[in-house]
Amino acid sequence: MKLHSVKELLAGDKLLQEVKVKGWIRTFRSNRFIALNDGSTINNIQCVVDFEKTPEDTLKQLTTGAAVSITGAIVESQGRGQNVEIQVSEIKILGKADPEEYPIQPKKHSLEFLREKAHLRIRTNTFSAVMRVRSALSFAVHQYFQKNDFYYVNTPIITGSDAEGAGEMFRVSTLDPKNPPLTNDKEIDYKEDFFGKETNLTVSGQLEAETYAMGLGKVYTFGPTxxxxxxxxxxHLAEFWMIEPEVAFLDLDGNMDLAEDFIKYIIKYVLDNCQDDLAFLEQRLAQEEKSKPQAQRSEMTLTEKLHFVLDNNFKRVTYTEAIDILKNSKPNKKKKFNYIIEEWGADLQSEHERYLVEKHFKAPVILFDYPAKIKAFYMRLNEDGKTVRAMDILFPGIGEIVGGSQREERFDVLKEKIDAMGIDEKELWWYLELRKFGTATHSGFGLGFERLVQFATGMTNIRDVIPFPRSPQNAEF
Incomplete structure (x- = not known):
């Protein structure tokens, strides 16, 4: 007999048919009613057991968390809360779950507790909903780029360059940490290492993606960083996923157009395809908001936030204009900001970004033309010599969600910036060489995928939107 999913059965077109379904018991009450879930939907299907015809040993094993196979007829439900149910004719225990030990019981668990049970938290409504939305967002990312003739490029995870220049990288080495080979200067001799040089886990696939954009035209990466x-x-996470498109012959204006169109596409996809999960997550978020002080509560529901992004044109504002707005704002004058804006050149914080989006413009905002001193070396220098062709997209609730720029395509200018920032030119010889052979205007941006999942699900902690979070002192699973 064909195996059906719970989602399929709840669609209601299998009435009076004999069906088979497998899943995990969420609850079993009155020795009669099983709430069964197989992960295909936020909703459970009720399975009605004839306890008089079911062996007592089987009944004892019908506990929360047990895996079962159920065969029976789909009938109209006599109870409230569901349209159909299964009248069970056969039930098999596939995997027992000792109720004394199984930690995911049918009650409210704190997110902190569930992080300690990361291998089992997917059995809860919250995490199954979040991960289905995450999966839908991931699909929409690939669909958007493929529909728009981008090529998917897998950039290296092991690299010798630091794309951001921040230096906060995980070293990759096969050298004996207790007795590494040393140079005459008593420094670690990385020539003896596996790759013959110092290497790290990547912080970004951007630089390598640029090389492919300059041959394929339009590319994107989507991988771990x-x-x-x-x-x-x-x-913050130590391991997270980044979406990074790079496009040849595209300037900053085109880059902003691309980012806005891309974000709206994937938000619409989730709104269209994850309605049950979003409804649950919205309800969950509303309950969470009630526990906050009035001043900290969001003025928008989850779906209102999503429509806020989808239905509004993104307001484009220069950094200089934004600084003027913030300097003259009430929170700044009354010193309500934690970081007071006093002069041009300040690095904007989340509170400033949210003020611009939620209070001043009441729309998603794209800030552009930032001071060169607070941005990365690869961003194109403007004619004023003090700003670069950078752009950040700001969302309600979270502030910055996208960072991008028109890349510096001029060899002499890029070389000068690399030297000024003390970056080892030998590590980026190939990146500089791109500017010697057929250089052209090109642009791209980076979107932290987990930030996007947070926004789409309303989850407040980034560790709850990735299956197994990696953070300081935490690599348990």
Missing amino acids: FRAENSNTSR
């Missing part, structure tokens, strides 16, 4: 930043906040 790593930051060895010793930060234990709700916004």
